[in-house]
Amino acid sequence: MSLSPIIPYGRQSIDETDIQSVIETLTSDFLTQGPKVAEFEENFAEYVGSKYAVAVSNATAGLHLAVLAMGLKPGDRVITTPITFAATANCVRYAQGEVWFADIDPETYLISFEKTKELIESKSKGFFKGIIPVDFAGLPINLEKFRRLAKEHGLWIIEDACHAPGGFFTDSNGEKQFCGNGNYADIGVFSFHPVKHIACGEGGMLTTNDEKLYNRLLLLRTHGITKDGMEENHGGWYYEMQELGFNYRLTDIQSALGITQLVKNNEGVLRRNEIAERYKTAFKGKLKYQALPDESWNAHHLFVVEVENRKGLYDFLKENNIFAQIHYIPVHTLPYYKRIGYDNADLNNALRYYSKCISLPMYPSLKDNEQNFVIEKMLEFNE
Numbered sequence: 001m002s003l004s005p006i007i008p009y010g011r012q013s014i015d016e017t018d019i020q021s022v023i024e025t026l027t028s029d030f031l032t033q034g035p036k037v038a039e040f041e042e043n044f045a046e047y048v049g050s051k052y053a054v055a056v057s058n059a060t061a062g063l064h065l066a067v068l069a070m071g072l073k074p075g076d077r078v079i080t081t082p083i084t085f086a087a088t089a090n091c092v093r094y095a096q097g098e099v100w101f102a103d104i105d106p107e108t109y110l111i112s113f114e115k116t117k118e119l120i121e122s123k124s125k126g127f128f129k130g131i132i133p134v135d136f137a138g139l140p141i142n143l144e145k146f147r148r149l150a151k152e153h154g155l156w157i158i159e160d161a162c163h164a165p166g167g168f169f170t171d172s173n174g175e176k177q178f179c180g181n182g183n184y185a186d187i188g189v190f191s192f193h194p195v196k197h198i199a200c201g202e203g204g205m206l207t208t209n210d211e212k213l214y215n216r217l218l219l220l221r222t223h224g225i226t227k228d229g230m231e232e233n234h235g236g237w238y239y240e241m242q243e244l245g246f247n248y249r250l251t252d253i254q255s256a257l258g259i260t261q262l263v264k265n266n267e268g269v270l271r272r273n274e275i276a277e278r279y280k281t282a283f284k285g286k287l288k289y290q291a292l293p294d295e296s297w298n299a300h301h302l303f304v305v306e307v308e309n310r311k312g313l314y315d316f317l318k319e320n321n322i323f324a325q326i327h328y329i330p331v332h333t334l335p336y337y338k339r340i341g342y343d344n345a346d347l348n349n350a351l352r353y354y355s356k357c358i359s360l361p362m363y364p365s366l367k368d369n370e371q372n373f374v375i376e377k378m379l380e381f382n383e
Contacts, residue, residue, distance in 0.1 A: 009325040010195035025256040036252035049181035050207035052214035055250035059191035059204035063091035066187045080132040081111035082330040082350040107291040130156040135164035138299035143184035162191035166269040167299035182209035198261040200254040220245045271364040272300035282375045306356035
């Protein structure tokens with residue numbers, strides 16, 4: 001019997017509109033540092049509801065710039081979740097800061113507010129500098145609660161929203177708070193990797209409502225160099241390098257793709273939720289999956305379930321050309337972090353989650369018959 005076509009856990013959705021947009025940019029005057037970058041930034045800021053957006057080469061670069069813009073110094077301590085991609089923690093290490101992990105909520109898989117509060121209050125005021133919560137799998141974290149906690153202890157918040165463009169939670173005023181809108185976090189960070197909602201090949205976006213942070217992010221993105229306000233006194237060639245920055249720019253080619261991809265995101269998130277509901281209907285009472293808090297909208301980068309024989313299921317699905325994935329190996333257990341002493345942290349919920357988690361195919365172009373096949377094989381294995 002021949003195998004079915006490969007069904008990955010995630011993939012990009014590129015159509016003729018995307019292709020034509022890139023072709024037009026390739027035949028234009030600017031391949032980089034041109035008008036498409038600014039257009040993408042403006043469109044993205046409007047989409048999430050923030051005042052400012054800064055396009056960068058990838059989300060890891062964005063996280064790095066974010067901690068630098070917040071003034072992170074060597075030795076400063078920042079709290080994040082162990083259930084995330086390593087870049088969320090690595091950005092703190094790039095700036096020679098210390099990463100402290102707070103355990104996850106076993107139902108939502110998000111960083112636990114209670115565990116974060118407990119960790120902060122176990123130390124003297126000023127011990128920690130910031131928090132980096134993650135909208136894991138596309139589920140928005142309730143940043144209103146974290147903002148109150150951060151304000152009380154003088155901490156900043158960087159929202160890792162890489163999984164969640166289009167997701168929202170509802171605050172105590174009954175208002176929808178879209179991921180990255182800047183109302184409760186100082187800076188939001190998004191990813192445009194191909195398996196994410198908006199595919200640019202590579203790329204990222206920073207969002208903020210703070211003009212000072214916005215200007216600092218712009219400076220750090222481009223070598224720390226600026227020409228602003230200098231032409232009249234010095235000439236059009238003149239620039240100044242005001243601090244040590246980086247080449248973290250996004251190109252016009254990628255921005256052109258991002259512009260057309262962004263237009264389709266709401267439709268894509270709706271489709272992702274349709275897929276999630278079909279999984280939930282099939283697995284209800286049989287498998288555990290991520291809880292959805294009231295009046296929240298999960299953007300569903302991932303659909304994660306917990307199973308007892310994860311390795312057996314992973315191999316069984318692969319034998320049937322279903323390429324599931326694991327998100328994530330807890331960061332504190334990775335060899336680099338173990339070497340610097342993070343393996344002794346009390347993160348039992350994260351470890352328990354990791355022992356059982358597996359991410360199933362989740363992307364807008366997943367066909368119903370393909371999802372039915374995934375469900376069939378899942379139930380067959382778990383009988």
